[in-house]
Structures are given as C-alpha cells and as structure tokens.
Amino acid sequence: MFKIKGTVALLFAAAALAGCASSMSGAGYTRGQARQVEDVRMATVESVREVQIEGTKTAIGTAAGTVVGGIAGSNVGAGKGSSVGTVLGAVAGGVVGSAIEEGATRQAGIEITVRFDDGRLIAVAQAADEKFQPGERVRVLTGGGVTRISH
Secondary structure (H helix, E strand, O other): OHHHHHHHHHHHHHHHHHHOOOOOOOOOOOHHHOOOOOEEEEEEEEEEEEEEEOOOOOHHHHHHHHHHHHHHHHOOOOOHHHHHHHHHHHHHHHHHHHHHHHHHHOEEEEEEEEEEOOOOEEEEEEEOOOOOOOOOEEEEEEEOOEEEEEO
16 A cells, blocks of 8 residues: 555656646746847737647656556456556556646647738747737747747
8 A cells, every 4th residue: 555655646746847847938948048149029919819838748747657557457356367457557557647747737828929020920839927918019039949929
C-alpha cells in the first residue's frame, strides 16, 4: 500500500513540475531568449480572439502514469493474471498520465491580429497575460524565431 501512495505522490509531483513549463507568454522569455536582439515594429491591433494553447506533452506525464498504472494493475489477480494486469495497467496509466499532463498545462491564450503601417497583416497567438483592444498601437517583437506582441 505504501508503494501505491508513494507512486501517486510522484505522479502529482510530476504534474506540478509540468505546470511550471514555459508558456507562450507575451511577457515571458526563455533563458535562451534573454540578451538576444529583437526587431521591434509598431502596429495597430485589428482584432483579438480567445484561443486555447495546447499543454506540454513530455515523457514525465507518460512515465509517471505508466508507473502508477503498472503498480495498480499488478494488484489484479495472481500469477499470470498479475503480469497481464501490470502490463495493461502500465499502458492505460501511460495514456492517462499523458492526458493529465497536457490538460494540467493547457492555458487560455489570445490570437492578436495586427496591421503594420505598410498594410501587412500578421496574427500572433500568445498567453492571455495582457489585454489588447482593436485600434490600439502595440509593439511587435521578433527574434530567434519567436514573435510576441506587447504594449
């Protein structure tokens, strides 16, 4: 019983760590983006719409779910039944663990469509950590393959 409780605690810890993963934030920078030059252009917000930003899908959720499912499945039956239960539990646990991680790290986002002064339109999806209104002037920062919009 202690093994099951410990494994469940491990699963929750893995989900919590996955929740700390970097997001597509307008205000957040990865360590690699710090101290890098970004091109800054001014634009006008054309439209803003709510979107969902997919959560992370790492091996952590799958591995934790596999361990928990395998332990839970090993308690089914005896002999070969226990072995089959372990395998089936591990497979099901891996699928469930992956889904839990993705759901726990999913976040609300916004898609901001902006028009540059030359008439060019672009849309950027990022975390909904700032509010934007149509007609508002904003900065469009691009560098290192990443584009973000800020005030």
